[in-house]
Amino acid sequence: MEDFVLRALGGGIGAALAAGPVGCFVVWRRMAYFGTALAHAVLLGVALGFLLQIEPIVAVFAICLLLAVCLLLLERQRVISVDALLGVLAHAVFAAGLVVVAFMERVRVDLIGYLFGDILSVGVVDLWLIFGTAAVVTAALAWQWSNLLAVTLNQDLAAAEGVPVERIRFLFLFLLAGVIAVGMKIVGMLLVVALVIVPAAAARRMAATPEQMAVASTAIGIASVAAGLFVSLLWDIPAGPAIVLVASGIFAASLLIPVRGPSREDG
Amino acid sequence: MTGAPSRDPSEAAPLVEARGVSLRFGRRSVLDAVDIAVRAGEIVTLIGLNGAGKSTLIRVILGILEPDSGEVLQSPGLRVGYVPQHMQRDPVMPITVERFMTLGSPAPRKALQRVLDEVGGDPILGHPLAEISGGEMQRVLLARALLREPQLLVLDEPLAGVDVTSQSDLYRLIADIRDRRGFGVLLVSHDLHLVMAATDTVVCLNRHVCCTGRPQAVLRHPEFISLFGQHLSETFAVYQHAHDHRHDALGEPLSIEADPPEQARPAGRHR
Numbered sequence: 001m002e003d004f005v006l007r008a009l010g011g012g013i014g015a016a017l018a019a020g021p022v023g024c025f026v027v028w029r030r031m032a033y034f035g036t037a038l039a040h041a042v043l044l045g046v047a048l049g050f051l052l053q054i055e056p057i058v059a060v061f062a063i064c065l066l067l068a069v070c071l072l073l074l075e076r077q078r079v080i081s082v083d084a085l086l087g088v089l090a091h092a093v094f095a096a097g098l099v100v101v102a103f104m105e106r107v108r109v110d111l112i113g114y115l116f117g118d119i120l121s122v123g124v125v126d127l128w129l130i131f132g133t134a135a136v137v138t139a140a141l142a143w144q145w146s147n148l149l150a151v152t153l154n155q156d157l158a159a160a161e162g163v164p165v166e167r168i169r170f171l172f173l174f175l176l177a178g179v180i181a182v183g184m185k186i187v188g189m190l191l192v193v194a195l196v197i198v199p200a201a202a203a204r205r206m207a208a209t210p211e212q213m214a215v216a217s218t219a220i221g222i223a224s225v226a227a228g229l230f231v232s233l234l235w236d237i238p239a240g241p242a243i244v245l246v247a248s249g250i251f252a253a254s255l256l257i258p259v260r261g262p263s264r265e266d267g
Numbered sequence: 268m269t270g271a272p273s274r275d276p277s278e279a280a281p282l283v284e285a286r287g288v289s290l291r292f293g294r295r296s297v298l299d300a301v302d303i304a305v306r307a308g309e310i311v312t313l314i315g316l317n318g319a320g321k322s323t324l325i326r327v328i329l330g331i332l333e334p335d336s337g338e339v340l341q342s343p344g345l346r347v348g349y350v351p352q353h354m355q356r357d358p359v360m361p362i363t364v365e366r367f368m369t370l371g372s373p374a375p376r377k378a379l380q381r382v383l384d385e386v387g388g389d390p391i392l393g394h395p396l397a398e399i400s401g402g403e404m405q406r407v408l409l410a411r412a413l414l415r416e417p418q419l420l421v422l423d424e425p426l427a428g429v430d431v432t433s434q435s436d437l438y439r440l441i442a443d444i445r446d447r448r449g450f451g452v453l454l455v456s457h458d459l460h461l462v463m464a465a466t467d468t469v470v471c472l473n474r475h476v477c478c479t480g481r482p483q484a485v486l487r488h489p490e491f492i493s494l495f496g497q498h499l500s501e502t503f504a505v506y507q508h509a510h511d512h513r514h515d516a517l518g519e520p521l522s523i524e525a526d527p528p529e530q531a532r533p534a535g536r537h538r
Contacts (some may be wrong), residue, residue: 027359028359077292133268146371150371153354153356153360153362156326156331156349157349160329160330160347160421161347161349161371162347204359208363209361209365210359210360210361210362213361236475
């Protein structure tokens, strides 16, 4: 196998490792639109990365995190709904990205790559960043797993019981920003949220516990990356969309599985 | 040393205390200079009409909301058990009742079932959390709170989904466990029957504290009467007289009214 194919496969698997469990929380916490809003910051991040001569993944991560913090702070005002806020900020930051890109010849050439992902261009530095992110995400989730579950189940209850709710929420946004930054390298800004939520949604019917769902989501993500990449090389179709289509196919198939989970009889 | 709750909780330092707490949502004042304290072994009940700020005050005391002014003091390392009004559950998260109950405070299955039995819950530990009924969920929440061996139990209209007869059983149970374990209880309730039957201190809230004191004293307070109406005041004064009395050593009934005549303490601020 060619080196670039191995790097692509490795990068895709790394991104799926990070996205699997984080995707479960996005699905549990109903944050799909939040993720989409963060993904809109990718373009601005890439452009600023070129401008400041830093790795696009790092720049995208920083911009996503900044946007997430803005959302967290703006959420505290009680007049505009979170839904509308996400719409405002997502498009503002996307428009800013387009304006900055308009000034830059080099980025315009690569624009398609960042909108739709370019898994075959994954380099060694990208691999380090992707697997570093996957390691940090996995470690942080393991460290704060039950607090994250508690905050997801009921924020008030968690706060009353002494869980540092604000810190946990920030930690999660930090991880989500990381996942979006590495995911955009694989499937691109327009599809990165699919890489996060589709495997998690497909995993629901295969799991009886939160942990099983996180593991199943990761496995589905990895399988989608491998199969999508293979199909894309076989038929010469774009890899990012192929990966997302495979994941969506698995999701559709999962709907045929009866919901697993402890039955009411075994109590 | 004795382990038993002190007879007169008013001497103990409060487990939790709010001092001059005010909170506004936008231009609307929700809480206005509210003082409230809960001591070990004491059941404090918050009453008030809809929109009086009861749940908001609970959330401030629990540290969920930050007050605009005033302060909330918790005794250091306070273990809190909280039973919210209701808890939404989403079937998208696969989780069992057992896992939910032990999240953050692991316990063997036997202990779980014992606490669940105590609050009259069915054997539902293995069921998906999203599939149990609202009444079952409230019992699970109460059992979960008790499992944490709290020093302060906070219940926000906790038994709305439970039918009326089991409600009074559950309130009696809460009072029982309070007697055994000596924790403080902060309760929001709409049901004045229950309030009058098992409460040490009633706090009547209408954004500010209208009046506070023993149930009987609060019933006769002019602000209570103007809020809830003369009729209700009389109904419960009679109810209390007929049903709530203690016996002294000689078997003579000692109604709460036989205690030194006590006026409800008017709250600091009035409009």
